[in-house]
Amino acid sequence: MAELPEHLLRRSAEAKAKALGISVEEAMAQLKGEAPPTPAPTPAAAAPEPEAQSAAVATAAPEAAPETNGHAPVVGDPTKATSVRPVAPAVGGPEGVRTQRLLTVVKAKAIQQTKAEPQDKVNTWPHLMIVEFASLLAVTGVLIILSIILQAPLLEAANFNATPNPSKAPWYFLGLQELLSYFDPQIAGVSIPTIVGLLGFMAIPYVDKNPSNKPSDRKVAIFMYTFFLMGSAVLTIIGVLFRGPGFNFTYPWNDGIFFDDLKDWVPIGLGDGH
């Protein structure tokens, strides 16, 4: 016989113990074939709940059903108890007599266990779509108005012989360019962007093992990210506004802004640094 899983065996034993009025361990031992089946229980021992008994009888011995004739089964009747008790398959039984074996009594609840808790959800249409559509329109509107007011920079044609002073990278790389004036290029130009910027950021979820997403539980992580955010913002602002010819320090209110991406953003009066 195939080996039954432990939990099924246990459930079966519990049902059996309940039906026969024996202890679960005894029933377990019987099912495992370790002990001989107990003889018919004494009336005192066999006092199962009526509905369990009737269910067991109905399942186990359909032949016996006409006898009960819809009445509550006689509690403690030895013959009934015997018919409920598991019987070895009748190999050489008398002709016309069929015996059936009670395998288990399944409790009336779902076999599958639901793990996902129900969540408070709303329909994407219209609740989310309306928010997305509104923000999409707002950004498009801002972008169109900005594009009407501000001309994208276009300086003189590229000239390999005229190096502008200063030469600046796009703003999102200016923090790195700023770092270059403090550290060796091997560090500021290569190690920091690849090791810290790329690999370090990719590794964040694998390094941060704290499972909570509550801000109060994540003070260190939030501090570190905010530090990075502020640091890169400060470096970028210094690079954009406070660096002049030769990438030396300047004050934008004295010398103007040396950043051509901002050429048309500068309010009249500040002028441009060239």
Place this chain on the structure above:
Amino acid sequence: MVQKLLDRVKELPSALHGSKVVDSILRPGSPMKAGYSDSPRNRSYVIMNNVLYHLHPVKVKRHGVRLSYTLCLGGLSFFLFILLTITGIFLMFYYAPTAEAAYQDIQELSTSVAFGSLVRNMHRWGAHFMVLTVFLHMSRVFYHGAYKAPREFNWVVGVVLLLLTLLLSFTGYLLPWDQLALWAVTVGTNMASFVPVFGSQVQFTLLGAVAVSADTLLRWYVLHVLFLPFIIVIFMAIHFWRVRKDGGISGPL
């Protein structure tokens, strides 16, 4: 006679609305379909039966709908990418990536092409916006702890998307072929030469020459309009798909 014709014209919208042709175009549950009624079933169909909307699940967690939770930053990044693709295709009609023509093309685009200046400005400022929204989206995800299990890998995909966004923006920076473009790219690619061991090879591969030149322009043009968009679309597909598979929006906090 004329009155009859006018009546016909007046009836046209409603006749079209329920016609077989329009009906065949709109899938069941489309809010534009004749006889659409607001019911939970139809609200599901709106999302399920539309090729674009079905990026979304039919239902989302209630807290995720609030604008203050995501600020729509991820969605706006994607929208800006689409906007940049459309404006970029428009710009491609008027631009040749050669050292002789590029600068001239940009000037003519700004002066003699209808809406040329507007579209170029939108492309440029939109690109800056996109760098900003992608970066802010990353920050939002970090502050919500949304990179934690089971979303670790999607964070990695997101970092790749940020890198690709920066590369797209930086390759586009060179294309006007003016002094700003030339020297910003020179500064940027000089850093590549400091890569240990392979520095000069890496720089040569990036530039297609030992210094920024006409070959660099062609190379960066192809990267900008074909290669990088191709790669970023693949990574975006993985990113969006994983958002759904990893359980949708994170939280609530």
